[in-house]
Amino acid sequence: MKIDGSQIVSGLKKELAQKVVFLRRRNITPHLAVILIDNDPSSLAYIRQKEKMASELGVKFSNYQIAGSLNSKKELINLIHKLNKDKTVHGIIIQRPVPIDISRRELNKLVIPKKDIDGFHPKSPFTPPVAKALLVILEWVFKSKRAIYKKTFLSWLKKQKILIIGRGETGGKPIAKTFKKMGIPYSVAHSQTKNLNELCLKADIIISCVGKPNIVRHNMVANKTTVIGVGLHLEKGKLQPDYNQKKIGEKAEYYTPVPKGVGPVNVACLFENLLKAV
Template identity: 35%
Template sequence: MIIDGKKIAETLRQKLKKEIIEIKSSFKSVPGLTVILIGEDPASKIYVRNKEKFSKEIGINSEVIKYPENIEEKEVLSKIIELNKNRKVSGILVQLPLPKHINKQKVIETILPEKDVDGFHPINVGNLSSGYDSKIPCTPLGCLILLKEVEKNLSGKHAVVIGRSNLNGKPMAQLLLKENCTVTITHSKTKDLKSQCNKADIIIAAVGKPKFVKGDWVKKNAIVIDVGINKTSDGIVGDIDFNEVSKVARAITPVPGGVGPMTIACLLRNTVECFKRANS
């Protein structure tokens, strides 16, 4: 089975669109999302364009603030502080990666935790790992929704997460623990990664290596979620060797059209959640 991320994301967006219509009639205002984009990174520009397009489509007030690559850090931080105080802004997102002279940690920590739609603020990270209510990073949340489309009850399943980044690997492991999975986090220093993957009921790969996970790494009927996006001479491919793995897996996400659309849909969901919390 191929898990259709585009279709599932579209369903989520339609649900949010209806919710925003109700919000508008109750509160006479709508959720607002402000994205800060620094520099000219081509992938970031595409992401931001899609975020803006889908925000407007479902009725979120979307604003993109663009800065040149050489903007001073203090100017970015003072803009974030200004947005923190603006009641019309429900969510703030600073598009990563940032230029080298801007401290990512400082930027993330300046955003109010309650407006942190990316779920990267240490308070949100701490709440997630403590099992409390928190903002959940968009990509792992999208992966979890895709998993649940295939298997509603993940309790007792053995999940292997390949990659330990703050963006995906670590929060993904926390979400899977919350679902009562047994979780193994693997990374570049893991010995015999293949044998770890062979035991897994669920594999989530986010390593940034094209076609890294091969067919003989995956046990029959495993569910495989591919977070990777890699440009190659064959076009865009994931971290999973799709042709090989799709023959053995019970379900697999394609690249493109799998996790990517869900990440943006979950960002919109987080923005709506921020608005609801601020107005409850």
């Protein structure tokens, strides 16, 4: 069964819109600033989604683009310092990946914690939106099975065999970190994992965060499995998940498509963090 991310977040979007109306009546306009270095196709797609939802919710959206050059790091740091001090800006996002020479540790600490709605700063009070999105999607799956599993969502999730493929900073890592914090057991596979087929076949839930084609093949998936595609790659001018959607759709019990899969849920969870930052 295809998981429709747009449908899942329709209720959440209505709640967020109501909160924005309440804030604007108090002369507070939530303001999101997004910084993009260069023009990665996946990043541009996510920024378009964010800008579209900002418009729908009545949130101010500022998009800053920095060209990849020798001065990019200095320009990025100066811009973030300025936005950190700007009281009208409530949330700041540095769109990953960042193709400049800067350490991950330095990059993660550039945005002050109270504006780091992506959850990268070690002291950020926010759960990473991608991890929140996974929980929202999995809760939808649970609710569709509740007649079978008469448990709470969290107790059900803790009993599932969860496999996270990839450990990148924008996908696998924040998801794994959030699950660990919540006491949700999981396994991680990566490029050096030799028994990926076996791990996939045993998994109840596969979360693929790589961003390359055919990481998960239909013969690696059982008919009980939920497959969630976080990683994206460009194929014939279109963004695709880590698997062939048609073949996985014929085999898996549930799967997220592209578009209208994880993306809209991720963006809605980001704006939920933004409104908490106001």
